Amino acid sequence: MKGIYDKAFENIVRLRIMSILMANEQYDFNSFKELLEVTDGNLASHLRNLENQGYIQVEKIFLGRKPQTNYQATKTGRKAFEAHLEFLENLIKSNKS
Template sequence: MIQNINKAFESRVRLGVMSVLMVNEKLDFNALKELLQLTDGNLASHLKALEKAGFIDVHKQFIGRKPNTQYMATQEGKKAFLAHLEALENLVKKSKKS
């Protein structure tokens, strides 16, 4: 029953990051921080984990002199997220029946 429930998405924050990256082509660190209302450190560690899993791509660039990091979901990340969502929905449906 727990199959397809992805370990990487057990954390609310990671699930949140993937949710907003599904509907936005790319977002920078500050936009993510504001949307999810997190501290720098907290968000950074979760982003690292998602990057390691291969679920997000990171692009570092400079806007003027300020460093700016853009994040976008990879194909693999999108697939994993959708599978996770489907698994969640199935769990809800199943437990409704029982």
């Protein structure tokens, strides 16, 4: 079967984070927190996990005096997500036939 099932996206929070970063050029920590309704610690650990795999990259900036942490999907991350999507789509197709 085409496509690769990626263990990194087995967790629903990580799947959601990656979906958001596929649709947005970048997304910041607090907006993630509000949209996903998870705790700081939980979110941070999933983000770190994706970062360690090289799927997302972090950028810290200052808006005036407030720090903001922005996340972007890397090329590797996008490819992995697309392969994961392909796997899911093929799985649905083969389940139907």
